[in-house]
Amino acid sequence: MSYEHIVRTISCDAPGLKTELNYFRIGPKNASQKVFMQAALHADEQPGIMILHHLLPLLKQADTNGLLNAQFVIFPMVNPLGMSDLSFGQHQGRYNRVTGVNFNRQWPDLFKEVHEQVADKLTDNPDKNIHIVRDGIKQWLAQSKPVTAIQQQQHIVIEEAFDADYVLDLHCDNDSLAHIFSVPQSTDVMQSLSDWMSAAATLMAEDSGGHSFDEVWSTVWLKLAEAYPDKPIPLACHSATLEYRGRFDVFDSINLDDAERLYGFLQTQELINGDLIRSTPPATAKPTDLAATEFTKVNEAGLLAYQVELGDIVKKGDVLADLIALDGDGAFSKRTPILAGTDGLLLSRNVQKYVWPGCNIAKVVGTKRLTSRSGMLLAD
Ligand SMILES: [Zn+2]
Incomplete structure (x- = not known):
């Protein structure tokens, strides 16, 4: 002992x-x-x-x-x-x-x-x-x-x-x-x-x-x-x-x-x-290939309005969140849907809803390897 x-x-x-x-x-x-x-x-x-x-x-x-x-x-x-x-x-x-x-x-x-x-x-x-x-x-x-x-x-x-x-x-x-x-x-x-x-x-x-x-x-x-x-x-x-x-x-x-x-x-x-x-x-x-999990990103700054809950099963093309514009002509009115890139389980979201270009906003656990996922498979 x-x-x-x-x-x-x-x-x-x-x-x-x-x-x-x-x-x-x-x-x-x-x-x-x-x-x-x-x-x-x-x-x-x-x-x-x-x-x-x-x-x-x-x-x-x-x-x-x-x-x-x-x-x-x-x-x-x-x-x-x-x-x-x-x-x-x-x-x-x-x-x-x-x-x-x-x-x-x-x-x-x-x-x-x-x-x-x-x-x-x-x-x-x-x-x-x-x-x-x-x-x-x-x-x-x-x-x-x-x-x-x-x-x-x-x-x-x-x-x-x-x-x-x-x-x-x-x-x-x-x-x-x-x-x-x-x-x-x-x-x-x-x-x-x-x-x-x-x-x-x-x-x-x-x-x-x-x-x-x-x-x-x-x-x-x-x-x-x-x-x-x-x-x-x-x-x-x-x-x-x-x-x-x-x-x-x-x-x-x-x-x-x-x-x-x-x-x-x-x-x-x-x-x-x-x-x-x-x-x-x-x-x-059962375990799945990490390369089959989509790390969904946004390309512009905005405020996230999630349309899905943790654990939801989503289809490719489903809206995960709307990104509310914070500048430009559509400021505070335009909502850009952020779509799932694969079928799968919604594993994670962000607690912080203000996001900027390159931010991860969700992980969707799919079963098919994604061609977009190679090299560095983790978020930083
Ligand atoms: Zn950690």
């Missing part, structure tokens, strides 16, 4: 400033499996903080009862740098104020960092190969010297995540139903997670193009397997981004339920023993 609360100090880029990064290690130190979870990497997305707040005591109790088959590493608020981004009475937190980079983009490509040093060591034994690759990542970590505040923060997180068998990154959308992003190779695990989360959609892509945090842990294995097809290299980590609805969905009532559901998922993965926390949930929708 072990329950550790760890506090690490990050030196900020401005002189005299420091911040702290808190996390928890729970469960047997010699466990053969490891689960890593974090919340609020996008610091303005806080449902995950509340969910992990409720999950921690459940894990602590399970540890006390000797039920944990894995070590759990939990960062309930993984981005203190983003949490400190307060200006003019508002919290931001999606972008690093120093670099301008989205906190969930441009994470390292571990394939690039380790493939040369591990290539000659790979064997015909898949388990040995997992150790060899993780050793390679460990060595790369040991020689990388973080300098800036964001580098220090990322380094601490990678040090704790690199040898995890499951990495779950808790986010939320703008105004949305629950959904998941992951890779097609993890379909079975993600279907179970989706059922437990009662998710409306599971969106799959091998590489969404954004170097997001969850993809660090899947793409290294997938790229190694592709580069060395004569060596058995399994997908050693199931990783996913979990979108817990919209940014205002932070309440004890719903997030305690989310925490218990997450616990149930971990039980079905045999990471926690004991009677199921609740009965097995009903099946949810």
Whole structure:
């Protein structure tokens, strides 16, 4: 039994400033499996903080009862740098104020960092190969010297995540139903997670193009397997981004339920023993290709008047919203319909109704790949 609360100090880029990064290690130190979870990497997305707040005591109790088959590493608020981004009475937190980079983009490509040093060591034994690759990542970590505040923060997180068998990154959308992003190779695990989360959609892509945090842990294995097809290299980590609805969905009532559901998922993965926390949930929708989900955008500024609700099934050409003109001849009278570009489920909308050219205003989950969707598949 072990329950550790760890506090690490990050030196900020401005002189005299420091911040702290808190996390928890729970469960047997010699466990053969490891689960890593974090919340609020996008610091303005806080449902995950509340969910992990409720999950921690459940894990602590399970540890006390000797039920944990894995070590759990939990960062309930993984981005203190983003949490400190307060200006003019508002919290931001999606972008690093120093670099301008989205906190969930441009994470390292571990394939690039380790493939040369591990290539000659790979064997015909898949388990040995997992150790060899993780050793390679460990060595790369040991020689990388973080300098800036964001580098220090990322380094601490990678040090704790690199040898995890499951990495779950808790986010939320703008105004949305629950959904998941992951890779097609993890379909079975993600279907179970989706059922437990009662998710409306599971969106799959091998590489969404954004170097997001969850993809660090899947793409290294997938790229190694592709580069060395004569060596058995399994997908050693199931990783996913979990979108817990919209940014205002932070309440004890719903997030305690989310925490218990997450616990149930971990039980079905045999990471926690004991009677199921609740009965097995009903099946949810099957995963779909992320490239089949339309990110509907507007081309001009205006005020949105939505014509659809979350969860509506729409047809291509249906009106999702009217965009009320705010300038020109039609100012405050002209309404331009914004149409769905595919058949599917309306997964998300915007809470902010004032939009400008290039803004995403909806996600429509279709089933047919869209020719308009290639390269970078995520919104920034
Ligand atoms: Zn996010």
